[in-house]
Structure formats: structure tokens, C-alpha cells
Amino acid sequence: MTESMNPKDNLFSNKNFRLVFLGALVSELGAILYSFAVSFYILEITDNNAFLQGLYLALCGVAMLVFTPIGGVLGDRFNKAKIMYVCDFLKGGTILLATILMLLFRENSAHVVILFVLGIIGNAVSGVFSPASGALFPHIIEEDQLQKANSFFSIKSSLEGILGVVLAGILYAALSIHTLFFFVGICFVASGISEMLIHYDHKPSPEQLTLKVAARDMRDGIIYLKDKKAILALLGSMLFVNFFFAPVSGNFFPFFVKTDLAQAPSYLLDNVLTPELWSSVFSVCFGFSSLAGAAVLSMRPTEEKTGRKVAFRLGFIAILFIGMTLCYWLLVDRGNSVNSFLILLSSGCLVIGFTIAFINIPLSTTLMRIVDRDKLSKVNSIMSIGSQGMIPIASVLAGAVLKTAGSTTLLAFCSLGFTITAVLMLLNKHIKEL
Numbered sequence: 001m002t003e004s005m006n007p008k009d010n011l012f013s014n015k016n017f018r019l020v021f022l023g024a025l026v027s028e029l030g031a032i033l034y035s036f037a038v039s040f041y042i043l044e045i046t047d048n049n050a051f052l053q054g055l056y057l058a059l060c061g062v063a064m065l066v067f068t069p070i071g072g073v074l075g076d077r078f079n080k081a082k083i084m085y086v087c088d089f090l091k092g093g094t095i096l097l098a099t100i101l102m103l104l105f106r107e108n109s110a111h112v113v114i115l116f117v118l119g120i121i122g123n124a125v126s127g128v129f130s131p132a133s134g135a136l137f138p139h140i141i142e143e144d145q146l147q148k149a150n151s152f153f154s155i156k157s158s159l160e161g162i163l164g165v166v167l168a169g170i171l172y173a174a175l176s177i178h179t180l181f182f183f184v185g186i187c188f189v190a191s192g193i194s195e196m197l198i199h200y201d202h203k204p205s206p207e208q209l210t211l212k213v214a215a216r217d218m219r220d221g222i223i224y225l226k227d228k229k230a231i232l233a234l235l236g237s238m239l240f241v242n243f244f245f246a247p248v249s250g251n252f253f254p255f256f257v258k259t260d261l262a263q264a265p266s267y268l269l270d271n272v273l274t275p276e277l278w279s280s281v282f283s284v285c286f287g288f289s290s291l292a293g294a295a296v297l298s299m300r301p302t303e304e305k306t307g308r309k310v311a312f313r314l315g316f317i318a319i320l321f322i323g324m325t326l327c328y329w330l331l332v333d334r335g336n337s338v339n340s341f342l343i344l345l346s347s348g349c350l351v352i353g354f355t356i357a358f359i360n361i362p363l364s365t366t367l368m369r370i371v372d373r374d375k376l377s378k379v380n381s382i383m384s385i386g387s388q389g390m391i392p393i394a395s396v397l398a399g400a401v402l403k404t405a406g407s408t409t410l411l412a413f414c415s416l417g418f419t420i421t422a423v424l425m426l427l428n429k430h431i432k433e434l
Contacts, residue, residue: 011149016140016198023194024133025156027088030187032164034095037172037180038115039254040276045108050255054399056116057250060123061392065385067127072381073217075132076374077205080139081198087129088195092188094121099181111177130384135376138368139200144302147365151298154361158291158353165283169276221378230307230433231370234363235383237425241314243390244417247398248321252410253279255402260332261342268339278342285346286353293357302369306362307434311426313355318419324348325411333408366434 011017042053074083098118102111137149171180225231261267262275273281303309327344331337371379401410425431 011141011145011152014141016200017149019194019198020136020140021152021156023084023088023191024153025160026187026194027191028157028160029164030184030191032160033168033171033180033187034184036165036168036279037177038119040172040258040279041177042112042115043254043258045111048255048258050251050402051396051399052112053254054251054395054397054402056119057395057399058392059116060119061388061395063120064123064127065389065392067124068131068381068384068388069218070214071128071131072221072378073214074128075135075377075381076217079202080132080136080377081195081200083132084129084136084198085192085195087125088188088192090125091122092185092192094118094125095181095185095188099178099185102181103178131377131381134380135373138373138376139202140198143369146368147300147302147361148298150361150364151294154294154357155291155298158287158294158357160287162284162287162291165280165287166277169274169280172276173274217378221375221382224372224375225379225382229430231367231379231383233425233428233430234307234434237421237428237431238383239390240417240421242388243394244414244421246391247394247410248414250395251398251402252407253282256407260338260407264338268342281346282349285349289350289353290357293354294361297357297361302365303362305432305434306366307431310359310363310434311422311428311431313359314422315426317352317355318415318422320348320352321411321415321418325408325415328411329408333406363434
């Protein structure tokens, strides 16, 4: 354990934790602004082409999946903090370069190409970044502090989800896309500067990294998981949970805002909120309740077993998805009550956000506790590939469904699939071992 370990009651007295927290605070703010702007800007310059937006999300997802195993190998062999700041500098630099190119080439078609290339590069870099950052905590804090640390990070993300999306909605309406992108690029560069100051007891691998060695490392990670039946069961469940969840947040929400809401003769608080700011309201509701859930967990001791409870919580979210689908069909698709749906959707985001905190934090903490430290980056990369592997396909399919069959069909499909996945997870005998 490193010399910088802190008293158990004060994580922020740990310099390394403070630096990680500060770096993540700045970079995630930039990521929120970027994701918000791109989602609406692509729809704006392509006449609400939902398929093109879905294709963008899919290609970004594929790029992350391809580079995540590389990140897993690098994270277990090299200094994790160094990987993090190099990646943040690369992301910041490419966004600043893309901003300059968008100023030079003003055509909408050129901007679409630039955004696609930028998205692919940025997500490839994120694929390298994530396994290293996800495996850093056990090296800089005590094991019994992991749930508290994960809770603090969840609180941070929730606060940024509340303030960041409101700021994003305001800035997107007030500033040019170029100015907004410039600010995002600076955020990533500032995060990299913070991460440069992180130091922990890293022991470099004496073995030179080659393609053969990298392939062997990945194989070792897979072999390591073969005997971890509970983790494999979780991996399979998360694969389909994300497949059916991602289209709702990534495809349906922006499409609903740009079509049903923006094209309505009037809507709730239309003299105060633009349609894009209503998207911020949904995110604020989700972020506020996630913050509340994380705050509750930060004061609780770590549970020994969480798998069964997580399965029940996913089942509860499935019920909410079914309710949301029925409400949209009755109130928006077949009716003329977009205001009622706005209220119900905001309420649903509050409940789902709180529940998600009680799913993500216990699972992250459990994995950090039960996986060997020298395998954690590789396992994180495999978990990321497994859980995110079908999201690109889901994004493309969702875009096509929205364009041809509409929102009700997409919501019904996602609700049914999510419900089946939650039931199968609940019935799996290995899940209760987590």
C-alpha cells in the first residue's frame, strides 16, 4: 500500500484521490457539454435524421469496444495515472483541432464528417482511458474506503448531470458550436494537467510489451474469468441491459425533444424552457436522484452480497419502462397530452436515477474487492466490452426504428427486452454469489 494512505474518515486528505476527483470533475463536465451539443447538432444539421444520429452513436461505440482491450492490457502494465493524462491531452487536442476545422469548413456536410471522425477518435481514446481509470482506486485508497470513494464519484457525476446539462442547454442556445467545442477541449486539457500530479507505488513490468504479449495478457484475463461464474453471469446480464437501455437515453430522448416537443403548438413552460432545455430537465431529475442515492450509500457500510438485490432493482426499472411506454402511446402518440407525458417522464427519471445508484455503486465496489489487482484493468476492459458490446448495434437499430416505425415501437421493444433480461438475471443462481 502507498505511503499516501489517508485516515479512514477523510478520503479527501489523500492527495491522489483529490487529484483524481478534480481531474474527473473537469473532464466529465466537458464530456457532458460535448455529448449534449453533438446529439442535438447532428439532428439540427441533418433535418432530424434519426438514423444518421444512430449511426454516429454506433460508430463511436465500436471505436470504444475495439480499443478497450488495448486499454486493459496497458492499464495492468503501465502507470495508470500516466495513461489517464495522456488520453485526456489527446481528447482535448483532437476537439480543439476539430473546432478549427469546423471554422474553416462551414458546410453542414463537412461538419457531419468532422463530428463522425472526432467521435470515433475520442471514443477510441476513451477505450484506452477507462480500464486504467477504473482500476486506480485500489492502488490509492484502502479496501474499506472503496464504496465511499465510488459513492463520492457518483455524487460528483450526479451534480454534474444536474448542473452540466442545464449549463449545456443554456450554452448550446447562446453560443456557437465552435465556442462550445473550444471550451470542451480546454476542459480535457485541464483534467490532464491535474492527473499529471498523481503518484502511487507503480511497479513496471520487466517484460517488454509486444503484440504477442498483449494477446497473451488478454487471454489470461479471459481465462481468469472462466472460473468466476458470478461475474460471467453479471457480464451476460449487463450486455442485454445496456442493449435495451441505451436506445431510450441515447436515441429516444433527443428524438422526442426535436420532434414531439419542438413541433407541438405549445408545451409546459414553453415561455421559459426551449425544447433542448427540457432535455436538461430530464437529466437534472436523473442526476438529482442519483446524487441522493449515492449520498445514502456513502453513509452505509459495504454489503457482502449485492447480486440478488441488484436483480430486483433492475426488475423495478423494467416495470417503469413498461409504464413509460404505455404513457407515451396513450398521451403523445395517440393523444394530445405532451404536458402530462413531460411530468410523468421527469418523475420517472427521478425514480430511475435513484435506483441506478443502488445498482452501479455496489457492483463497482464488489468487482474492485473480489478481482485481483494485477488483473483489474483487464477484467474492467472485458466487462466494458461485454456490457457495451451490443450498444452500437442497438443505436443503429434504434435510429432505423425511430425513422420507420416511430417512438412507440422502439419503447415497446426496449421495455420487453429489458423485462426479460431482468427476469433471467433474477433467476440466475450465480448472481446471488456477488
